[in-house]
Amino acid sequence: MAIWLVLCPVLFAGVAFAVPSERWRPWLVPLGAAMHLALVVLCLQQPEVTAFQHWLRLDPLGKVFLLFISVFFLICASYTPGYLAHDHKRSNRVLCTCLLLSLGTMTLVIISHHLGLMWIAVEATTLSTAPCIYFNHNPRSLEATWKYLLICSVGIALALMGSFFLAYASLFSGEHSTLLFDDLVRLAPKLDVRWLHVAFVLTLVGYGTKMGLAPMHTWLPDAHSESPALVSALLSGALLNCAFLGILRIFQICDAAGEGPYARRMLLFIGLFSMAIAAVSMARQRDIKRIVAYSSVEHMGMLAFGIGIGGAAAVFAALLHVIHNGMTKGWLFLSAGNIYHAFGTKDTDKLQGALRRVPFSGWMFLLGFLAITGSPPFGPFVSEFQLIVASFTAQHYWAGGLFLALLLLVFIGMGYTIFGISLGRPAQLESDRGFQDSFGTGFPILLYMSLILLLGLYNPPFLTTMLHDAAAFLEAH
């Protein structure tokens, strides 16, 4: 069962690579995503999904991430046909294949309970998404891809080193050294603390690079701004969260070893630092997609912040925020992509009057901005507010206050540009491509939006229980 979760998308990727038709190939992506979602739902029914003596295992934490990523990917994939129908300059073979591959590899990251295997999967996600970023085949996207590839590979190499150190630390437990997650958690109290610390720092920095925590985030704005809209959405909605899961795994081991405070301190620091860097970089930002990219950095910081606060409530909120942030990011990137396609430029000095030029995408982008900055009644408000409450309950008053202050900075920095884009009269640009809102490019955005709105007003019980289980699983010790 578990293995099929990974194989299904990979097989579809193979098919997509084989199919000759440029017109029908894009439809394979949503199809594969739908199959994947069906499998995921099946798996969620079952009490225990494991394979290869616990090398692959779907734990409560994994369930949350898997369900989210599958749903997210499905919506994102349903944007593919409409998008590619608009843009048929070059073959979409590589793109479709790599999209499906990335789904498979991400699934592998989530369900693998062997740190080595997980590392391989994470690196594989990097490799499989790189070609998608290069889809536009221009120098800028080339540079973005290069930076993405090298920086992430280097970062992840550090993560591998960290994993090895962890294995070495497990040697001190008097048993065979191991990289199996469950064994490590079991042996955690016996691990050597010094090695554990070093290992944690290495993995934090390593997977943090992939997750886009400052100051390792440098690849992120470039990659997000130069890749096609749906790839940017995929990167910031799904991929970053996979890296976050990687950090969570190591954190759990640390916590089990009683080194929770040490790890939390670092996460809190790096989280707030990322938010600050993002806030600073957003001010007067002149590229519509870079803004949203920096917002990703900010929200990854929030996730780290949540774990750093600690306690069931904070972790619950952080995991909830994974979902809310991810979905909203999809919403934002897709609508930003539409606006970009309408005007043919990302330069905010030229962009004006999106509400008049592409009303649907314009309004969606504006509402998306309000959502991502934590305005009720949208989902992110719920999770962010719970984060603040949790931080105050844990008596992290200064952290909570700083969090609020940064939220204000972000709102002003982001909003100044985004409202400038939306309002006013559109100038007649020569770059205008005559793009108009269509069902194919509008419907997925609407899906994201309605999901976020729903989650902002009502939290389905099954989701609450899943998150509670996940939080309990993570904070078991």
Next chain:
Amino acid sequence: MAVGLLAGCGLGVAAITQFLIGGASAPLSLQSPIAAARFTIEIDAISVVFLVPILLVSAGAVVYGLSYWKQSEHEENGRRLSFWLGLLTAAMMLLVAARDGILFLLAWEVMAVSAYFCISVEDEDANTRQASWLYLSASHLATLCLFGVFALMAAATGTFGFVSLTGVSPALMNVMFLLALIGFGTKAGIMPMHIWLPGAHAQAPSHVSAIMSGVVIKMGIYGLVRMVSLVDVPPVWWGVVLLTLGVISGVLGVAFAIGQHDIKRLLAYHSIENIGIIVMGLGLAVLGRSLGRPDWVVLGMAGALLHVWNHATFKSLLFFSAGSVIHATHTREIDQLGGLQKTMPATAFFFLIGAVAICGLPPLNGFVSELFIYLGLFQSLAVESKASFAAAAFAAPALALIGGLAVACFVKVYGTVFLGAGRGEHVQHAHEASLSMTGPMAVLAAVCVLIGMAPRLVAPLLQQAVNTWTGKVVPEVYQLASVAPLGWISVGAATLVGLLAVIGLVLHWRLIAAERATSLTWDCGYAAPSPRMQYTSSSFAEMLVDLFRWALIPQKHAPRVRALFPDDKEFYSHTPDIVLDRVVRPIVAFLYRVFFFFRYMQQGNMQAYLLYILVMLVVLLMWR
């Protein structure tokens, strides 16, 4: 659209009457997205006190909008505007009914955002975009402060509902109060936090300005009232701070107003002034709460709440009539207008009513609420407490000063816009506003007169609200009916009106008895008088602005006129908002400079990027 809105308001009225007849109903509770919290809705006296103006003004604005903002004339944004207007009203009604932090924040933000879209409806104008953006950022500051308040509340009490804060550590409570003061104060436009208000009110369509200034900013007051009602015995300094802020915004608000020459900016600054008066009353009530003086509580709170009503009525009345002037003349410049009394008499009359009312003059409603507050301040002389000394000794004369300045300011506006002879071509083809514009004005004016002549009508509801606020029924001797001369106010007003009638009749009789002639105005034998020689609003205000130059820092451009035959020179004076121009803008500019420095991190240099990774690694390894 309009019909739907009116229907909604009708439902609201039904709810209120249900409350007034049947008393408070059981709270309604729904599931919220946060497990620990439940959406709770309940209507009590305080809610009703705030619901009434919401419904009155919104309904009026909708009818007014029918011809002020015709769909046929505004194809592009007419529908959009009425949608956001409806959402705004609904959000405010939800806000005053909400009884838990989450729902409150939800309604609050929806209100803020829809207000934004109402203000920015003419977004092709750059000024509008700028003003509305300023509003939005200010109101987000407010929202985030409220996040802080309710998060702290939830952390301290363990529940998201509005429960008594007894037992919460004083330090925490003070932080909450300060945050609430900034948050709600920004929305209400209390003086240092008022920066967004003038621009937004000036740029918005007039009926939107009416709603904004009439009810939206009152939501900040509502929040403060609610917040303090959760604290049994607030520290004395809360009340003192509120009083001081009230005095500051009252005096400086009206002083700034005198310096303005844009009629809507001027009215906006008067909103700041009236908010100041309301906050004085609130501060007095809070002081009474902390010092255990029920009479201060009753007078202060009743005064504040009644002034909320009054300001809602006469300020929206003023904005409506200003709106129809703008609609007829297409300018907001006071000095471009004049003599409109003759071309649009009804509008002029309603503006006059509003002007007299906002100056707090008898026999209209403004006088009643200010009288309550005066009485409270005088009462506070009775005890030997330094705080109350300060309160009375300086708040009361300040209130008198505010009154005097308001009179000056509104004589200036009314005189320059409606009286005398018309200046310039704007007033040439001015015409009286249509019925759907004058109708709402008439209703509001009637309310002004009614409350002014018979305050006894509203006393019971106010008393009920005060009881709700204090959490217990105030003893008989301290109830509003016994501490305030409700009946006498009516008597005085009646006497005044009676005398006016009699003397007026006498004059009329004498005038028709003797022969009458008409001629030019006597201006000391000047050969060729022209309308441009009239006293303008700027010249009218000059002396007063000079008196307040220490605070206003007005900008005057006065060229020297030399030589026997001097060529054309032009004189103009302007009073910008000091807080915005001399405090906020510089700070923002400084922040941008700092931020840009950080941008050097991201210079596209791969080696540097990789170096950051190494540095972070080392730092974290060092940090044990």
Next chain:
Amino acid sequence: MSIQAVDPVLVLALVLNFFILANSQLRMVVFAVAIQGAILGLMYPIAHQGFNPPAGVAVEAIGALTLVRLVLLAMAIVLIKGYVIPRLLFRAMREANIIWHVESVIGLTPTLLLGAVGTALALAFAQSLPIKPGHTSTLVIPASLATALTGFLMLITRRKAISQVLGYVVLENGIFIFGLLLIEAVPVLVEFGVLLDLFVGVFVMGIIINHVNRSFPAATSEHLSMLRE
């Protein structure tokens, strides 16, 4: 033979680090990296505890299957690191006709000095970390840290994209050295996976370098800095 037996080889690896840092001939650097990778691969079977059960831990004698796996792994490492990757790089360089000369941001000598300092620090840091009783006095940990650091140093100081790829490979070498300590822990399968990732990574990077040189001549990664604030 014991884990200590690999020490001389590790010394060789360290020496190669300095060679890599100091050499200005790109071709030589590639060779050096290849050699370093290859000898690491050769170390793998030797380092296995099965040959020398250290005191304290009961290790079952090495089985035939394990041996086969180890040998396969060793061969794979040697093949990929010693042959395939260098070939890829050479091809990339030829097709992109890159000048066969190392360009450093701060010059070679300072880089070399930094490398020396780094190695010293690595040794110091390694001393601060506890060593498993079985592995006393082994060079593995310091060597791996030093090598990784060397790789990082190349990544940070080298101008040419290609030499940054080399730096990445060296970094990986460092990690592989550490892997010598955990041949039991890290199953052969994982090692293969890691190897595969490395291979694909370098492969893709090679492709990119190609495209880069098509888009703009003289492929120093400083030309890759259009995307900035």
Next chain:
Amino acid sequence: MNTILLNMIHVAVVLTVPPLLLGVINKTKAWFAGRRGPPVLQPYYDLRKLIVKGSVFSETTTWVFRFGPVVGLATALVAAAIIPLGQRDAPLSFVGDMILFAYVLSLGRFFTMAAALDTGSAFEGMGSAREATYGCLAEPVLLFGLLVLAKVSMMAGVSESLSMNGMLGESLTKEWSVAGASMLLVLISWFIVLLVENSRIPFDDPNTHLELTMIHEVMVLDHCGPALAMILYGAAVRLFIFAALVVRLAIPLQSGFALWNWGLFLVGVLAVAVGVGIVESIMARLRLTVIPNLLVGAGVLVAFGLVLVLSH
């Protein structure tokens, strides 16, 4: 019964006496100037003459112009009904009536200024601008005084301490004894207010002939006939009111005999009129720019008085 009678006397006095004060003032000034001057009853003659005259209106004016004098007179009369004169109680007396007193007067000011602006003449605009400015400054002084009185009468243990009757009631003797200094300060500052509110020298010259220098007179340039009569009468009542205030404050003793009280009161009022006359004859008019300082000074004075009683 008795109260009704007293109230009727009150009304009667208010309606009849005021013009007399103007006459007295003019007589005093004339006496100082060594002239015989007009008869004391001259103002009554003027009023009678004006009320029957016909009138000329500027075509720029509207109903507001005619309404101004009406409001001016009506408000003055209402204010006069609030303060106690000869006897203990004023007809219109309740808790907080002093606020009504202050505000009803500024209602009068509002319409007088509006009427002036209605003519569209630069001079009358100028006049109303000045009136507005001084009004703003005079009002707090008045209120500070009221605060002092309220506090003092509280200290003196008066029951109705928040009404004119209470403050200026029979307990004044006690109040003087409790806080004489502050009371004196209030007296002085209120005399200044009297001069300002009635636009007398040194603040304004009622019978100058240069419009540029005038305040009150210039506002009513265009009024004539019955309207002007009402303005004159209203002005007289205002003067009378403030004189009454000062007198009540200055002459605390309240015997049981109504007649004695009334006599004493009227003498006092006339004395005040003489005082005004003396001031006008011995002082020159101040420069416009100095006037605000003088008013603020009065404010500071009475504020000091307030501080005195508060720190009691």
